[in-house]
Amino acid sequence: MTATTLHPRLQDIADEFNAIPGAERLQLLLEFSRDLPSLPARYAEHPDLLEPVPECQTPLFLAVEVDQDATVRLFFDAPQESPTTRGFAGILHAGLDGLSTEEVLATPGEFSSQLGLQDMVSPLRLRGMAAMLARIKRQIREQQR
Numbered sequence: 001m002t003a004t005t006l007h008p009r010l011q012d013i014a015d016e017f018n019a020i021p022g023a024e025r026l027q028l029l030l031e032f033s034r035d036l037p038s039l040p041a042r043y044a045e046h047p048d049l050l051e052p053v054p055e056c057q058t059p060l061f062l063a064v065e066v067d068q069d070a071t072v073r074l075f076f077d078a079p080q081e082s083p084t085t086r087g088f089a090g091i092l093h094a095g096l097d098g099l100s101t102e103e104v105l106a107t108p109g110e111f112s113s114q115l116g117l118q119d120m121v122s123p124l125r126l127r128g129m130a131a132m133l134a135r136i137k138r139q140i141r142e143q144q145r
Contacts, residue, residue, distance in 0.1 A: 007095065007096075007103050007107065009096075013094060017115045017117070022119060025116060029091075036087075036090040049063055050075070060076065062077070073097060073098070101140050
């Protein structure tokens with residue numbers, strides 16, 4: 001994997017989006033929204049441990065944990081009534097949670113452009129997804145120090 005290629009899990013997600021017509025892509029995004037796991041109690045009871053992502057149009061918070069073996073664990077909190085933002089978080093969770101720090105850090109920052117959603121989702125929302133990924137990478141780097 002290089003800085004311009006996607007991890008196979010993310011590539012599968014991108015391929016899934018690009019294999020269906022535009023209107024169905026929004027439905028797939030909603031499915032990722034519904035599949036976003038709930039926060040574990042340690043974050044749900046202490047939301048101050050989550051980092052806000054102000055670039056997102058709706059409130060989104062995230063936390064990153066790096067296990068002893070360099071496995072990345074991702075946690076997101078976004079309102080149910082914000083399916084686009086939740087969907088983007090769901091995609092990142094499905095594609096990156098459980099990967100190694102190296103694999104996550106190698107994910108191209110412009111990954112969201114490979115989903116074929118540019119004509120259906122505002123550029124501001126796509127920038128929100130890129131901001132989520134940037135914060136995930138920054139938190140990983142901080143934990144590696």
